[in-house]
Amino acid sequence: IAALGDSFGFGVVPYEFNHLTILEQHLSNGGACVEVLNMGIPRTGPREHLALLVNEGFDLEPDIVLLFIYVGNDLLEITENQPRSRYSIERSRVVSLLRYALFVRPKIEADKVHDRRRYRDDKATFDEKTYLTIMGLRAMTYQPDWDGFQPAVDAVVRTTARVSSICRRRGIETTVIIIPDELQVNTSLQRDLAAADPRYPIDSMDYTQPNQHLVERLRGLDIEVVDLLPAFRDAAARQKLYKPRDTHWNIAGNALAAELVSQHLVDRTTLLN
Numbered sequence: 289i290a291a292l293g294d295s296f297g298f299g300v301v302p303y304e305f306n307h308l309t310i311l312e313q314h315l316s317n318g319g320a321c322v323e324v325l326n327m328g329i330p331r332t333g334p335r336e337h338l339a340l341l342v343n344e345g346f347d348l349e350p351d352i353v354l355l356f357i358y359v360g361n362d363l364l365e366i367t368e369n370q371p372r373s374r375y376s377i378e379r380s381r382v383v384s385l386l387r388y389a390l391f392v393r394p395k396i397e398a399d400k401v402h403d404r405r406r407y408r409d410d411k412a413t414f415d416e417k418t419y420l421t422i423m424g425l426r427a428m429t430y431q432p433d434w435d436g437f438q439p440a441v442d443a444v445v446r447t448t449a450r451v452s453s454i455c456r457r458r459g460i461e462t463t464v465i466i467i468p469d470e471l472q473v474n475t476s477l478q479r480d481l482a483a484a485d486p487r488y489p490i491d492s493m494d495y496t497q498p499n500q501h502l503v504e505r506l507r508g509l510d511i512e513v514v515d516l517l518p519a520f521r522d523a524a525a526r527q528k529l530y531k532p533r534d535t536h537w538n539i540a541g542n543a544l545a546a547e548l549v550s551q552h553l554v555d556r557t558t559l560l561n
Contacts, residue, residue, distance in 0.1 A: 289315075289324045290345045292337040292451075293356030296467055297328020300536045302407050307537070310546035315553065320560050325350065333362045334447040341451060352461045352557060354549070355451055359498045359517075360469035360535060363429050363440035366447070409539050412532035419533040420484045423471050427481060427488045430471070430495045441498070445505045452511045461557055464506055465549055466499055468517040470535060473524040514552045516545060 291297055291308050299306040312324035325348055327340060337355060345353070414422070428434045448464055455462045471477055472495045482490050499517045506513045520529060520541070529541035537545065554560055 289322060289352045289354060290341070290348060290350035291324055291326055291328065291354040291356065292341055292345065293328040293354075293465075293467075294332050294358055294362075295328065295330035296358060296536060297326055297356060298330050299326075299328065299542075300531065300534065301409070301539050301542055305539045305542050307542040307545040307549070310543060311550050314546060314550035315560065318550075318554060318560070322560075328356075333358075333365050334444055334451075335366065338447055338451050342454070346458065350460060352463070352553070353451065353455050354463055354465055355448060356465045356467055357444060357448070357502065358467040358469070359429065359472065360426055360467075363437070363444060363498055364426060366440060366443045410532065413534040416533065420481055422535065423477065423481050424485045424488065426469065427471065427485070427493070429469075429498055430493045431488075432492075432494050432497065437497075437501075441501045441505065444502065445509070448506060448511065449509050452509070461512075463512040463514060463549075463553065463557070465545075466502060466513065466515045466517065467545075468499070468520050470530040471495065472499075472517060473521045473529065512556060514549060516548055519544065519548055 289312075291311075297306075297308060299308075303309055306326070308324050308326045308328070312322055315322040315324075327345060329336070329340070332340070334355070334357065341353065412419075429437070429440075431437075452462045452464075471481065478490055478493070478495070481488050496517065499515050503513050503515050523529060523544055527540055529537060529544060531538045
């Protein structure tokens with residue numbers, strides 16, 4: 289199984305708690321001989337995932353491709369008017385590092401920097417002001433009157449359909465996994481954002497609209513889709529699923545994602561039955 293995604297695949301939790309590591313364990317425990325190839329690269333989106341699959345992924349001869357779409361930024365970034373070169377995958381690693389060094393690292397609270405030996409699931413990554421700024425930059429995705437919404441959905445669907453079409457010609461099964469943004473499942477965060485930024489009052493936001501449109505469009509093209517939002521919204525009422533002020537899943541969020549994807553693959557993927 290080749291898993292194409294961004295930093296959710298690359299992971300902020302230790303390797304053993306990453307959802308793709310746990311997914312491989314779940315599927316193997318079910319009796320199948322499974323290897324999940326984690327091809328997650330931070331700061332990448334659907335177009336880079338397509339390029340990565342064609343340039344490197346097919347050489348690994350996967351039987352199944354998992355394409356992860358992150359609602360938090362994939363719809364915003366895919367419509368950026370920036371030229372993409374054939375070296376976008378290589379450049380993405382360099383750009384990711386530079387952006388982190390120049391813009392992200394200075395905003396991280398100095399006593400809360402982690403490495404794999406010091407990971408703390410309960411420690412915030414950004415200060416509160418910075419985190420709300422990040423959420424505010426993404427919140428237009430949930431505004432029903434955002435002019436860029438439909439073009440963004442069209443672009444994501446178009447690129448995803450290309451991945452599915454290429455895989456079908458090679459006899460490879462494809463499943464799209466839609467990753468919810470914390471803003472979609474954390475009602476307290478929604479209230480904090482509304483209080484900090486008057487452009488995003490709760491009663492004018494539709495935090496489900498990206499998922500609804502993507503699921504409808506992709507299933508209309510006969511593409512398998514797993515939308516994690518409903519289960520994450522339900523579970524978020526009982527436990528924290530995202531690292532504090534980080535945007536990524538914590539250990540519990542990774543575990544839930546692995547469980548949901550594993551169950552879908554066992555139920556729907558012919559190669560695992």
